[in-house]
Amino acid sequence: MRSYIEETGFFAGHDPRDLLKTYGSPLYVYNEKIVRSNLRRLKGLITKYPYRTNYSMKANSNLALLRIAREEGLNCDAMSEGEIRLLLKAGFTPDRIFFVPNNVSEEELKFAVANGVMTSLDSIDQLERYGRIAPGSKCAVRLNPGVGAGHHKKVVTAGKNTKFAITDDQLDEMFRVADRYDLKIVGINQHIGSLFMDPEPFLSAVSNLIQMAKRFGKLDFIDFGGGYGVPYHKVSEDEKPFDFDSFEKKFEKLLDEAVEELGYVPLFKTEPGRFAFCEAGVLLGTVHAVKYNAGKKYAGTDIGMNILTRPTLYGSWHDIEVIHDGTVTTDDPQQITVTGNICESGDIIADSRTLPKIVTDDIVCVLDAGAYGYAMASNYNQRLRPAEVLITLDGGVKVIRRRDTYEDLFRNMDV
Numbered sequence: 001m002r003s004y005i006e007e008t009g010f011f012a013g014h015d016p017r018d019l020l021k022t023y024g025s026p027l028y029v030y031n032e033k034i035v036r037s038n039l040r041r042l043k044g045l046i047t048k049y050p051y052r053t054n055y056s057m058k059a060n061s062n063l064a065l066l067r068i069a070r071e072e073g074l075n076c077d078a079m080s081e082g083e084i085r086l087l088l089k090a091g092f093t094p095d096r097i098f099f100v101p102n103n104v105s106e107e108e109l110k111f112a113v114a115n116g117v118m119t120s121l122d123s124i125d126q127l128e129r130y131g132r133i134a135p136g137s138k139c140a141v142r143l144n145p146g147v148g149a150g151h152h153k154k155v156v157t158a159g160k161n162t163k164f165a166i167t168d169d170q171l172d173e174m175f176r177v178a179d180r181y182d183l184k185i186v187g188i189n190q191h192i193g194s195l196f197m198d199p200e201p202f203l204s205a206v207s208n209l210i211q212m213a214k215r216f217g218k219l220d221f222i223d224f225g226g227g228y229g230v231p232y233h234k235v236s237e238d239e240k241p242f243d244f245d246s247f248e249k250k251f252e253k254l255l256d257e258a259v260e261e262l263g264y265v266p267l268f269k270t271e272p273g274r275f276a277f278c279e280a281g282v283l284l285g286t287v288h289a290v291k292y293n294a295g296k297k298y299a300g301t302d303i304g305m306n307i308l309t310r311p312t313l314y315g316s317w318h319d320i321e322v323i324h325d326g327t328v329t330t331d332d333p334q335q336i337t338v339t340g341n342i343c344e345s346g347d348i349i350a351d352s353r354t355l356p357k358i359v360t361d362d363i364v365c366v367l368d369a370g371a372y373g374y375a376m377a378s379n380y381n382q383r384l385r386p387a388e389v390l391i392t393l394d395g396g397v398k399v400i401r402r403r404d405t406y407e408d409l410f411r412n413m414d415v
């Protein structure tokens, strides 16, 4: 079995035991070298046409990591007022933020307008609300290209079964509402869902969106959304990474056709989230108990479903490496179910997985935890959310979020 953390020198020589002793267990650890290399990959996706990558910050909204994305020249999309506020704090100017909300209040829209942030409306109702707030202004609309894709039905965001976006048959009414408020629609966007390794659905959605673009006047930008996949089975099954090179060629060919069909060259955009930070983050936790039930071996750790929600929420797979006495072990493979410390039977990180022998006080290292990891963490069971640290380019360790304290936990209830 491969070891991702050894191959990449993930901890830059730091002993994971020392990291946990210093910063607490569990712990999110990011590697800046991998972060920057992924961000550069995304930024340079299309070179033939004017192109921008918007990092979709919901995947990981750590302030220090957002600052790195800014330094690397990416723009961002935001889903809420809180995300806009954080991006401004990270130093993004409003023209580098694209607000793509769903079902938001008048106050949130007003906040975006007051801050000069380009906003995309994803229903006729929301467009009407926006029109009342900012008549005569520029805006964008989120369209449903009729094709969805994703790792789980809960993250498919286009097609027939979704709450998102405006469909083809609603365009006439949408234009009437835009006219009523003298709104100038300068951009269109879509997002078909999260995590595809096969680019075909994305590419057919690109074609569909281009067809929809013809219904509009000359657009400033067309944004095709995110979703680029990450190989979550890279250690267990040697899964290959998303093939950006062949994707890029096919994507560029569609853009050639788009430019020809539209008769002008808009700014093209995509808005990936997961790919930027997923493989650049791992989650370390400690095994506190090993036990058996009906012949099944359980390794009980401090990584509860509140710390990493994806396995419980989507049944997602994360490869796990086991660290014994400070080094990765592959000894004595056996079936083990790795669980957390939360009061739910669904609190399972890996069910009946073939893993090296695990004993109490071993460390488990959950891979691909940098996206939708901390971002979805909670204090369920009154547990503290962990610290996040960054292994910097010079091999140092920087705390980029401190661990919760019990004061943090209770603050809002001290009323």
Ligand SMILES: Cc1ncc(COP(=O)(O)O)c(C=O)c1O
Pocket (backbone or CB within 6 Å): 056, 058, 059, 077, 100, 157, 190, 191, 193, 194, 195, 225, 226, 227, 228, 271, 272, 273, 274, 275
């Ligand atoms: C509107 C929008 N854009 C972009 C993304 C990023 O998707 P991913 O992290 O799969 O690249 C999402 C994720 O849900 C989204 O909702």
